[in-house]
Structures are given as structure tokens and as C-alpha cells.
Amino acid sequence: MNTEELSTEDKILIAASKVFTEKGFSGTRTRDIAEEAGINLALLNYYFRTKEKLFEQVMKVKIVLLFGQIIPIVTNEKTSLDEKIDLASVKYFEILSKNPNLPIFVLSEIQKKTSDVKSILPFEKVLNNSYLMKQIKERKPDVNPFHFLLNFLSMTVFPFLGKPILQSFDLMNDEEFQKFVEERKTMVPMWIKMMLNN
Incomplete structure (x- = not known):
């Protein structure tokens, strides 16, 4: 995985952390996270596949x-x-x-x-x-x-x-x-x- 991919993944995780913290799991849409990260939804899905997988990563950190x-x-x-x-x-x-x-x-x-x-x-x-x-x-x-x-x-x-x-x-x-x-x-x-x- 190159640096650009890592920075995109980090950007998604930071955005997800912010949105999940504000709205909780049930109130968050993957589109909200993509917008916060400044990327398109397809790219977010490429890295994390589902909202559940992304949430698990955020919860681990928290x-x-x-x-x-x-x-x-x-x-x-x-x-x-x-x-x-x-x-x-x-x-x-x-x-x-x-x-x-x-x-x-x-x-x-x-x-x-x-x-x-x-x-x-x-x-x-x-x-x-x-x-x-x-x-x-x-x-x-x-x-x-x-x-x-x-x-x-x-x-x-x-x-x-x-x-x-x-x-x-x-x-x-x-x-x-x-x-x-x-x-x-x-x-x-x-x-x-x-x-x-x-």
C-alpha cells in the first residue's frame, strides 16, 4: 500500500471518527463520511466496504x-x-x-x-x-x-x-x-x- 492510499485511508478514518462521534452509528450514512473526507462514495467503499467495518475501526481506536x-x-x-x-x-x-x-x-x-x-x-x-x-x-x-x-x-x-x-x-x-x-x-x-x- 503506497503513501497516497494510506493518507486516503487516514482521511476516511478521521472523517468517520468525527461523524460517528457527532451522529452515532445509526444516524450516520456513508455518504456523510465521504463528504466529510472530501472523497467520493465509491472510494470510501473501496477502502472499507461497509459502514459496519468502518465503524469497527473507529470503535477500536476509541x-x-x-x-x-x-x-x-x-x-x-x-x-x-x-x-x-x-x-x-x-x-x-x-x-x-x-x-x-x-x-x-x-x-x-x-x-x-x-x-x-x-x-x-x-x-x-x-x-x-x-x-x-x-x-x-x-x-x-x-x-x-x-x-x-x-x-x-x-x-x-x-x-x-x-x-x-x-x-x-x-x-x-x-x-x-x-x-x-x-x-x-x-x-x-x-x-x-x-x-x-x-
């Missing part, structure tokens, strides 16, 4: 972005539990600040079952056997570690899901929201550690 980047942190045997919490918090807020629509897109498409998430990223196997889970169980043997994980995800992801609500009621503008996110980078690890130490 799921790896939302969940995959945390894997090196949770599997690291050299860092303490507290260090993992700090690192994961910074990483998530960085990712979500750059991609604020990422969680709502991924979660809504998972809920609609438009993609087989486990085949894209077998996160449950990695997570269940991770050093993070071992450390949580050692620290809090009487508590299901998924309480900790869901609390962490809620505290990091929900502000981005809730941003449209905050803004529609004029509770926060973009600048105030960014300041709010910066504050949470230090507050979330502190809250999680307090839960684990009580």
Missing part, C-alpha cells in the same frame, strides 16, 4: 483510547497502589480533556450493542489478573474491588458526561469547566485514597 491507555498503569508491578491512583487520574483527565465527547460516544454505542467491546479489548482478563486488583484486595480484603474501580471511573468520566448539563444551565463556561477539571486531577486521587484507607 475504546483503546478510553480504556487501553490505562493498562500499563494497572499492570505495573513496580508502582504502589497510591502511585497507580495518581497516574491513572492524571492519564484519564489528560485523555478526556483532549477528547471530551469520547465517553458519551463509547458508552452510548456500547449500550446500543453496535460493537463487540470484548473482542476489541479483552479488558476484563487484563483487569482481573492485574497487579492493581491484587493491591486493592490486599488493602481492602473485605470490599469488592469493583466498588473502587466504578468510583474512580465515575469521578473521572462523569464530569465530561455532565458538562452539557452544567453548560445548558449556565453553571459553567468552558474556561470554568477546565479549571474544575484541573482541580479534580488532585481531588479525585485524594478521595479514592481516603476510601481505601478507611
Whole structure:
């Protein structure tokens, strides 16, 4: 595959990512993606054949972005539990600040079952056997570690899901929201550690 073909494919993937994120799988037509990419529909079909195949490629990238980047942190045997919490918090807020629509897109498409998430990223196997889970169980043997994980995800992801609500009621503008996110980078690890130490 030559450079021109790769750049066309990349152009299609970038356009597809934008359109799928805005309209979701069911609201997107391949014609919308072709127009966004500045190519004709025949060329899009040549590269990806179907909307489903193109969507799978986009979902792979999005799921790896939302969940995959945390894997090196949770599997690291050299860092303490507290260090993992700090690192994961910074990483998530960085990712979500750059991609604020990422969680709502991924979660809504998972809920609609438009993609087989486990085949894209077998996160449950990695997570269940991770050093993070071992450390949580050692620290809090009487508590299901998924309480900790869901609390962490809620505290990091929900502000981005809730941003449209905050803004529609004029509770926060973009600048105030960014300041709010910066504050949470230090507050979330502190809250999680307090839960684990009580």
C-alpha cells in the first residue's frame, strides 16, 4: 500500500471518527463520511466496504483510547497502589480533556450493542489478573474491588458526561469547566485514597 492510499485511508478514518462521534452509528450514512473526507462514495467503499467495518475501526481506536491507555498503569508491578491512583487520574483527565465527547460516544454505542467491546479489548482478563486488583484486595480484603474501580471511573468520566448539563444551565463556561477539571486531577486521587484507607 503506497503513501497516497494510506493518507486516503487516514482521511476516511478521521472523517468517520468525527461523524460517528457527532451522529452515532445509526444516524450516520456513508455518504456523510465521504463528504466529510472530501472523497467520493465509491472510494470510501473501496477502502472499507461497509459502514459496519468502518465503524469497527473507529470503535477500536476509541475504546483503546478510553480504556487501553490505562493498562500499563494497572499492570505495573513496580508502582504502589497510591502511585497507580495518581497516574491513572492524571492519564484519564489528560485523555478526556483532549477528547471530551469520547465517553458519551463509547458508552452510548456500547449500550446500543453496535460493537463487540470484548473482542476489541479483552479488558476484563487484563483487569482481573492485574497487579492493581491484587493491591486493592490486599488493602481492602473485605470490599469488592469493583466498588473502587466504578468510583474512580465515575469521578473521572462523569464530569465530561455532565458538562452539557452544567453548560445548558449556565453553571459553567468552558474556561470554568477546565479549571474544575484541573482541580479534580488532585481531588479525585485524594478521595479514592481516603476510601481505601478507611
